[in-house]
Amino acid sequence: MTNISNIFFQSLISSKLHKNKMTTEFANVSQAPDPANSARDFNIGLALACGSSVFIGTSFIMKKKGLLRLASKSQLRAGQGGYGYLREWLWWAGLITMGVGEAANFAAYAFAPASVVSPMGALSVLVGAVMSSRFLQERLNLLGKIGCALTVLGSTVMVIHAPHEGSVANVDELGQKLLDITFLIYSVLVVSISVFFVFYLSPKYGHRNVLIYITICSLIGSLSVTACKGVGLAIKESLTPGGKNQFVNWLTYFLIISLIACVMVQMNFLNRALDTFNTAIVSPIYYVFFTTAVIASSAILFKEWNNMLPLDIVGSLCGFLTIIGGIFLLQFCKDVDLSLRGIQEKRVHNGTVPASPIERRELLRSEDA
DSSP: OHHHHHHHHHHHHHHHHHHHHHHHHHHHHHHSOOHHHHHHHHHHHHHHHHHHHHHHHHHHHHHHHHHHHHHHTTOOOGGGTOOGGGGOHHHHHHHHHHHHHHHHHHHHTTTSOHHHHTGGGHHHHHHHHHHHHHHSOOOOOHHHHHHHHHHHHHHHHHHHHSOOSOSOOSHHHHHHHHTOHHHHHHHHHHHHHHHHIIIIIHHHHTTTOHHHHHHHHHHHHHHHHHHHHHHHHHHHHHHSTTOOOGGGSHHHHHHHHHHHHHHHHHHHHHHHHHHHSOHHHHHHHHHHHHHHHHHHHHHHHTOTTTTSOHHHHHHHHHHHHHHHHHHHHHHHTTTSOOOHHHHHHHHHHHTSSOSSHHHHHHHHHHHHO
16 A cells, blocks of 8 residues: 555656646747747848948938038038038938938847947948949049948858847846846946046047047947947837836936936047047047947847857958958048059050050060060
């Protein structure tokens, strides 16, 4: 009788353990992210990032065109302290276009990883370079065209190898990641270095070294991207049918305040850099520093690269370096007088190549003879 009771209780216990195991597995499966939804969100974020670059690149051309029209009317220019551009409709159209681009960029962070969205900003430089040669009659030389090709190539490589799945699904999960000791150490270091640069190095060396202002913008900018992604997640989750209203969550307002504070500091020192140094120097260096800081911050906070294969990590880094090369060619070499026709004419002038196909055939016949 005792044996029968033991067998009965053992079978009952094993049945309950099996049931608990099945329940746990079902819960894990239900909490796992849907690959179809992850791919959809990634594509939406990528489309928003690319669209943002198109709008922002176009806005620079429209505002520049408006300023040129103002200068042709012999009015006081903006660089001389004038505000006549406020009456120019084309300048306002450019400002609105930039607003649409920035809004799309803001929304992109809610769908795609920050390590994908930030490097896509290089496409705005590409759009601006191509459109300026078309509408502003600014010459795009051979090196500039190579830079455009490298920018597109690098962006494509980064998209192919980037992590396609978002690392956080809601604001509560983001809050847990913000309390991670590694990210807290990173945040303290960023704030400490920025304070040292702002109050000690900037007053002494800011007007002589472009890296002072750009370092401040880039470090604070990496935190602003984190806050931007958090605010985007709060809006996305609040507007989703059946989602939780995150605007009753104190973390949402903390992220909004942090975003505003970081953007104000970032824009302040970026304007100082642009006012003190050449734009052709500031733009590519700022892109490299800012994107590098964002990728580092994203890797620490969201750990988007933890599940990537070594091949994808190397591919993403190579794509980023390719974009950097393209941006530097577009900016630093835009005033170099270099074209295929110019190279051909120089070779003809030096006598290293015949000027026409007929002369080339005659040269070949003489060499055969």
